[in-house]
Amino acid sequence: LRLVDGGGRCAGRVEVKHDGEWGSVCVFDFDWEARWAIVVCRQLGCGRVAKASPYTPFGQGPGRIWLQPFFCQGTEDSLEECPHFGWGQHFCGHEWDVGVTCTDAVELRLAGGSSPCAGRVEVNLQGHWGSLADNSWDMDDAEVVCQQLGCGSASGAYTALSSFGAADGPFSLAQVDCNGNEATLWDCEIRGWGPYNASIHDFDAAVVCQGFSRLVGGDGACAGHLEVRRGRAWVGVCEDQVDMKVAQVVCRELGCGAALAIPGSGRFAAGSGSLWDGGFQCNGTEPLLSACAQRPPHGQGCSGRASIICS
Secondary structure, eight states: EEEEEEETTTTTEEEEEEEEEEEBBBOOOOOOOOHHHHHHHTTTTOOOEEESSSOOOTOOOOSSEOBBBOOOOOSSSSGGGGGBBBBOOSSSSSGOOOEEEEGGGGEEEEEEETTTTTEEEEEEEEEEEEEEETTTTOOHHHHHHHHHHHOSSHHHHEEEEHHHHHOOOOEEEEEEOOOOOOGGGSSSSEEEEEEEOOOOOOTTEEEEEESSSEEEEEETTTTEEEEEETTTTTEEBBBBGGHHHHHHHHHHHHOOOOOHHHHHTTTTTOOOSSOOOOOEEEOOOOOSGGGGGEOOOOSSSSBBBBBEEEE
16 A cells, blocks of 8 residues: 655555556545555554545556445444455546545644744645645634644734745645644645635735733743743742753744743742643754653652753
8 A cells, every 4th residue: 555646655646456456546536534544554554644635636547446445334444354356456547546544644823923833834744845725814813823833822813925924935734624623734624725826815814813822920021930831821840850851942932032040939929820840841943942851740749940041
């Protein structure tokens, strides 16, 4: 099994090999559930399904059609375990050659901002970054983007043109509708999957996230007690769970330069609110604190709130 003409091994036209020959896979046009795609992405180790289509999204196959699966359950270990008419037996033509984009083939980022948690929404499809066009972009959509990127909750949903500048090149997705609780943007309703080679960027989407970490109680945003986002609440972190590598990542995430010190709980005015005694294992090069491995709570109590001073 392989995916071809999609820019990588986890996106493209579905092809299977039989008797030493590669051929395409087609399906009935009423197979909207596309459970065959679940099987394909899992069999290839490419994550979940981001987008599946029977409308030759990656072009028609040049050779023979090997399989026409139908009524897959999605639990099969391989595509050939789905019900089918036999190798080389089919009632659909190349115009129904199926393609799939698995989640491991798509990437999400924010571009044009001063930190990884603010900017124009961009999606990497088929090896190329492009913007997201949506004339009804809202806070529910922005919330999913921020949470997926490990940037906490959304604080604003914007048109990129007015906030971060227009993109150039194609746009990847169009008209996205989220309810705000989805785990990833790919779980939302997406009406348009590109890439679209158009130069219209008036409706490019942008977000500003609250971030996963913040410093409070100091003289500005670059010094103070460390707080992190847990769900939709801010909580303090125990000082024995924070070292200079953690501090380096926090300062980078906040756009505050380099970490100068972790002075301990007595440096700033006593904080209020709950404390989380879990921690982070950072190597110091991560772009966001959420990218560091998390240490479980040690259950030994907390000697005080962690503080960080950035440059």
